[in-house]
Amino acid sequence: MSEIAIRFDGVSKKYRLHHGWYISVRDELARLARRVLLRDPGEPHEFWALQDVSFEIKRGETIGLIGANGAGKSTILKILSRVTTPTRGSFAVAGKVGALIEVGAGFHPDLTGRENVYLNGAIMGMRKREIDAKFDQIVAFAEVEAFIDTPLKYYSSGMMVRLGFAVAAHIEPEILLVDEVLAVGDAAFQAKCLNKIAELKEQDKTIVLVSHVMPSILQHSTRVLWIDHGRVQAFGDLDDTAERYLRTVQAQAAAGSAEEAAIRPTPDSPIHITTVTLRDADGRPAHSIAYGQPALVEIGYVVAGPIDDPVVAVTFHDARGYPLGSVTSRLDGMRLDMSAGHGAVRLVLSPVLFTRGSYGLAVAIHDSRIQRYLDLKPRAVSFMVDGPSVASREVTGHVIYPHRWESIREKVD
């Protein structure tokens, strides 16, 4: 079980930003002229997509490959699938590689579904006999039985994607590379794809799943490889690495919104948010809350002018800023005290029901009709929740809804 399936040893990959010697020659001359005349070195004409990347993946492991756009994930996949070769360093892959990268790349619009299944299978390295044996399974998986002898150009894009995935999923590679193709298709088809991945996992196949952040994919991973700016940032267990990655993404987003926050939505606003503080059950300022424990959000404000019944809204979002839910003072019948020049409200979360991970909350004060922002703190607080993890596979998503189970003894009809 400890055989190495994939090994990268100091792999670097350089791309030229221009192709063709004539373009390069022209650009080099232009650069030279700039350097001599203006003493400006100019932009370099190469780009290192990967720099000294080394890692080992054992047979039977499922690896989540994460990183921001342009971090080098796709380049790793391209090297693994032998589409391109590293500029420096070496790599070894033990076994047949199947790639779910842009499914259906080999389809021809004028050929029928049947002809395309054979063609695409052959491109992916299947023999005719193998395709014959799996043909019915592939067609059933793709749910295109009725159209199998229709030219592909009359297929809907959904049908094409399903057929592409179906072929790729049936090539039975020892190493399967999955790019974010699962983002396509409807929920039922996604579930089918995830089941197929789980099935391959049980067969002790090595799987590399690529994701920006996709919990449904990540929860299948045994380890996570985090690539940042072409280098290995971390390679470790799911919870730890994914969490560090999410925290970094959040920090970057927060850094961006600090600038946003400096620009108030309404400069002459009659009310400003002054402080937002998260406290634990004992009232101490906290950055980490345990699942199931209460937490307090305190919002301070100053009133600068006449104002009629403002509304406070608190929105929770995940590490990438995707809103998960919100509460408003209006809906809960809470009115802000406007009598003094300043005041504070406290939102009591009893208890916190988020799953393990990194979260943020935004605080907004609206006018009485909730049509205008009077003030907005888009990333007022970031916090961690310690609790049930998606890695346990017991939970999915971000929230465990308040609930209880009951056994039903009488007959239900």
Next chain:
Amino acid sequence: MSYLNDLISHRHLILSFAQRDIRAKYKQTIFGVAWAVFQPFSLMVAFTFVFSRFAQVDSEGIPYPIFTYSALIFWTCFASSVSQGTIAMTANANLVRKIYFPRETLLLAVMISALIDLAIAAVVFVAMLLYYGMGLTWASLWVIPLLVLQILVTLAVICVTSAVHVHFRDIGHVLPLALLLWMLATPVAYPLSSVPASTRSLYMLNPMAGVIEGYRQVLLHGSPPDPGYLASAFAAALLGVILAYLFFKRAERTFADVI
């Protein structure tokens, strides 16, 4: 050697690509495979008027239509595989960018699809033999080594041009003109005997000149080709194809990056 092992393990892919090319080529056409005959046939008609009626080119005692058609079917096979082969990488850029497979399978598929067109066009050649009351001799079997020689020359050419086309699309613009000039430098419309003896040795450096003249000799005159020429042409073509293949495999590594 590892190149060849890899290629052999993908041999079924060559056929799949060839099948795709042929099917896609004749789908949604009214005349279907008749188009394979159309090009050499219409050139034959035009050449007969221009070179036989107007210019009165000598055809060595053979009816001019079959004289030129016997060369045109093979030349068409060569020209279409060179023009299709040159753009084979770029025409399949979507595949090359995303999926690994030995890229030369695309070239071999082009070759196969051109050979099938040749076989269809050859049916008309047989019909013309019957029409002119001409028979074939055992010397006709020399067509097979000549065809192998032609395939080697074609592959050597497209290994280089297809790889270069990935980087420089200029070659796509040059190609039609180059093929036209090449045909004029090959005894397609006229016999080799009309080339002055003084320039003959230079003329014969064109590998297609010996091949095309060879077809006509073995099919229409029933005389075997010069074994010395054939052997040296084979050796040169083999060396050419090996060097071109190594060049192609070296260039192949960065196809996906620049295509």
